[in-house]
Amino acid sequence: MRSCVTTALLTGVILFAYGTVAQAAIVWNGEGDGVNWSDPNNWDLDRVPNSADTVTLNNSTVSVAVADAVMDRFSNGGTVNIDNGGVLTGSHGYTLRYITKINVNDGGLLPAGATWAIRSNVDVNAGGRMTGTHGIGTNETRTLNVWGTFEPRGTSAAGAFSLGASASPNYDGRLYLKDGGTVVLDVFATASNEYFNVSGQDSGSVLDLSAGSIVLRPQAGYAVQIGDVFDLWEQPNANAVMNVGDGSNISIEGSALTLDTSRWVGEGVVTVIPEPTGLALIGLGGLFLRRRRR
Numbered sequence: 001m002r003s004c005v006t007t008a009l010l011t012g013v014i015l016f017a018y019g020t021v022a023q024a025a026i027v028w029n030g031e032g033d034g035v036n037w038s039d040p041n042n043w044d045l046d047r048v049p050n051s052a053d054t055v056t057l058n059n060s061t062v063s064v065a066v067a068d069a070v071m072d073r074f075s076n077g078g079t080v081n082i083d084n085g086g087v088l089t090g091s092h093g094y095t096l097r098y099i100t101k102i103n104v105n106d107g108g109l110l111p112a113g114a115t116w117a118i119r120s121n122v123d124v125n126a127g128g129r130m131t132g133t134h135g136i137g138t139n140e141t142r143t144l145n146v147w148g149t150f151e152p153r154g155t156s157a158a159g160a161f162s163l164g165a166s167a168s169p170n171y172d173g174r175l176y177l178k179d180g181g182t183v184v185l186d187v188f189a190t191a192s193n194e195y196f197n198v199s200g201q202d203s204g205s206v207l208d209l210s211a212g213s214i215v216l217r218p219q220a221g222y223a224v225q226i227g228d229v230f231d232l233w234e235q236p237n238a239n240a241v242m243n244v245g246d247g248s249n250i251s252i253e254g255s256a257l258t259l260d261t262s263r264w265v266g267e268g269v270v271t272v273i274p275e276p277t278g279l280a281l282i283g284l285g286g287l288f289l290r291r292r293r294r
Contacts, residue, residue, distance in 0.1 A: 137173025
């Protein structure tokens with residue numbers, strides 16, 4: 001019995017130690033250059049965070065300008081600027097929570113996990129890029145501004161990027177596509193694509209796609225065909241603010257085909273049609289046949 005107890009105690013100690021390592025805390029003190037994530041002297045443990053660390057910034061502003069910045073999650077407020085050459089990778093679904101603001105600047109990359117929600121305010125600035133995440137405002141009211149490039153969800157499967165939460169308590173998600181910005185939605189087959197689902201219970205949720213560019217990117221060897229249909233937004237929340245534009249900013253990556261956007265404003269639906277030159281040739285062909293029959 002004593003041997004079993006001893007083994008159990010030792011196992012508990014080992015598990016406790018492992019758990020402590022897995023949830024290590026590291027605190028920004030700014031005692032190095034006071035700016036850069038990559039300076040070990042800016043951290044209380046005199047090393048940069050690793051993928052197991054919970055990062056506390058104490059409301060400081062920190063620059064990520066290296067491609068190997070990693071962490072588990074944040075624990076309180078602060079601002080992170082992901083600058084030129086910077087990549088910040090997290091390993092937890094809460095990586096984008098408990099931080100006041102993230103700015104993805106020119107040349108910066110924020111590769112978020114496909115199962116994560118954006119739980120902080122994020123600006124993807126011109127030249128910056130953010131990938132992944134399944135929604136914003138699903139647990140807290142948050143805003144995403146896109147002047148750079150935003151690629152939601154990842155590239156593995158079709159599905160929704162959600163804005164807001166319809167359950168109680170109510171939270172709102174707001175996405176603003178700005179001039180010069182690009183949102184990339186993956187398409188896998190006709191009627192199989194990434195799309196926006198605008199939830200919430202009031203007018204706090206916003207989907208603004210009136211500026212910038214929306215690019216449909218074929219995945220998994222899919223070749224877009226004339227007649228294919230994509231439903232790119234849904235609005236369960238009738239009170240949400242929808243400013244989707246006229247659809248003239250939507251294109252298909254790597255294809256000369258164009259889109260019929262007559263159902264875009266009311267339904268979020270676009271249909272693949274021939275390029276304008278092709279339509280003109282079809283029209284001329286019909287005219288030629290009519291003349292021959294005469």
